[in-house]
Amino acid sequence: MVVSLLEVVGHEMYNRFFSPRYRETGYNRSSSHNLRGDCSTMSNSVPDEGEVTIAAHRDAEFETLCAHWGEDRALYRGAVVPPIYQNSLFTYPDFNTRFEQLGNPDNYDYTRYSNPTTEIAEAKIAALEGGEKARCFGSGMGAISGAILSCVKAGDHVVCVDSIYGPTRLFLVNYLNRFQVETTFVDGVDPLEWQSACRPNTRVFMLESPSSLIMRQQDLGAVAAIARERGISTICDNSWASPLFQRPIEFGIDIVVHSATKYLAGHSDIVAGVAVGRADRLQRMVEQEGCLLGAVLDPFAAWLLIRGIRTLPIRMERHERSARTIATRLAEHPAVSRVFYPGLAQDSQGDLTRRQLRGCSGLLTIQLADRRKQAMATFVDRLKYFGIGCSWGGFESLVVPVTVLAKRIDEVGGDVWLARLHIGLEGVEDLWDDLAHALASN
Numbered sequence: 001m002v003v004s005l006l007e008v009v010g011h012e013m014y015n016r017f018f019s020p021r022y023r024e025t026g027y028n029r030s031s032s033h034n035l036r037g038d039c040s041t042m043s044n045s046v047p048d049e050g051e052v053t054i055a056a057h058r059d060a061e062f063e064t065l066c067a068h069w070g071e072d073r074a075l076y077r078g079a080v081v082p083p084i085y086q087n088s089l090f091t092y093p094d095f096n097t098r099f100e101q102l103g104n105p106d107n108y109d110y111t112r113y114s115n116p117t118t119e120i121a122e123a124k125i126a127a128l129e130g131g132e133k134a135r136c137f138g139s140g141m142g143a144i145s146g147a148i149l150s151c152v153k154a155g156d157h158v159v160c161v162d163s164i165y166g167p168t169r170l171f172l173v174n175y176l177n178r179f180q181v182e183t184t185f186v187d188g189v190d191p192l193e194w195q196s197a198c199r200p201n202t203r204v205f206m207l208e209s210p211s212s213l214i215m216r217q218q219d220l221g222a223v224a225a226i227a228r229e230r231g232i233s234t235i236c237d238n239s240w241a242s243p244l245f246q247r248p249i250e251f252g253i254d255i256v257v258h259s260a261t262k263y264l265a266g267h268s269d270i271v272a273g274v275a276v277g278r279a280d281r282l283q284r285m286v287e288q289e290g291c292l293l294g295a296v297l298d299p300f301a302a303w304l305l306i307r308g309i310r311t312l313p314i315r316m317e318r319h320e321r322s323a324r325t326i327a328t329r330l331a332e333h334p335a336v337s338r339v340f341y342p343g344l345a346q347d348s349q350g351d352l353t354r355r356q357l358r359g360c361s362g363l364l365t366i367q368l369a370d371r372r373k374q375a376m377a378t379f380v381d382r383l384k385y386f387g388i389g390c391s392w393g394g395f396e397s398l399v400v401p402v403t404v405l406a407k408r409i410d411e412v413g414g415d416v417w418l419a420r421l422h423i424g425l426e427g428v429e430d431l432w433d434d435l436a437h438a439l440a441s442n
Contacts, residue, residue: 161209168206188223213365
């Protein structure tokens with residue numbers, strides 16, 4: 001039996017690779033229905049007869065955006081799950097096409113610059129955050145450092161919240177300081193602190209709200225207004241809340257960054273980061289920090305990120321429900337002296353929480369009544385379901401013991417032991433029994 005090439009690869013693939021039309025256009029994203037890294041609305045073009053497509057609009061509900069935005073099944077033969085473009089480069093059909101398309105931002109050329117799989121993740125996250133464009137990176141620090149570097153040059157000044165993520169602080173103090181970029185750290189709760197810390201050469205306000213470990217919030221709208229008056233760029237790490245519970249761009253923030261390793265991916269199986277903002281600003285970041293620094297997200301990791309985003313809403317709702325239950329019980333437990341969690345009714349920033357947050361995640365921190373190191377060690381070692389690990393945002397519950405300066409939590413003295421808890425997707429009563437058993441030793 002003789003089988004033709006057309007029968008083997010199908011009409012769509014045959015036309016794409018061997019028709020005169022393909023030889024004229026090459027791989028050009030602008031001709032696709034909806035494989036775009038920016039957040040334009042889906043194309044209104046009518047699919048060819050027999051194509052399977054699905055529409056999602058920018059004003060669709062959050063859950064619908066998670067499920068469908070950035071995808072067009074007509075491009076991959078009706079497959080419910082997009083394929084993985086696990087390749088390093090894209091070839092051209094002829095000499096002229098190669099040189100015509102080089103430098104075209106809508107052209108696929110090399111995965112360090114762009115990749116169809118990665119762009120689906122970028123389009124989804126941009127829509128979820130309310131931004132125009134997103135750029136994925138190989139880690140959260142890739143996104144954070146890329147965002148900061150896109151805003152500063154030698155001799156500039158940064159103002160940063162004091163309780164920022166540790167590696168971000170190290171990047172500002174130990175790395176950028178080599179290029180005469182100075183940083184002033186502020187408590188950040190009072191917007192006037194940001195204003196007072198400004199210098200003529202201040203170029204960036206670096207926020208994280210709620211912030212690492214002690215969950216301290218900044219008034220995003222007020223800080224953004226101060227920055228805007230002075231031509232200062234604002235960057236906010238939104239990893240704790242996820243775009244489901246907070247969208248900093250709505251408050252005037254210029255660039256939102258995430259450790260996508262955490263809630264966006266949600267399965268503790270990839271390391272990823274993302275930056276979101278205005279299309280022109282992000283395009284410059286793609287061409288400079290994105291391409292030249294090389295912190296590229298692998299296409300397979302991008303595919304796993306897409307999978308994680310689909311279940312983001314239901315996972316976050318479960319994280320929140322369990323964390324609120326456990327935080328409330330911990331606040332009433334005699335072995336616990338303090339709980340850091342914006343979701344508590346008695347939280348000192350309750351008014352700000354109601355203005356900025358639509359919900360709270362599964363990450364909280366506790367201080368034991370017994371402040372000795374041995375008491376913390378005993379508590380941690382008695383836990384069964386909480387693994388000892390530095391990350392968070394996955395399906396699993398985690399604990400990490402840390403020390404902070406007492407003044408960081410408005411106390412006097414030296415170092416203070418805290419335990420950060422990530423409340424995972426296990427049964428809430430199982431988790432509470434585990435914590436109660438560990439606390440009984442204190």
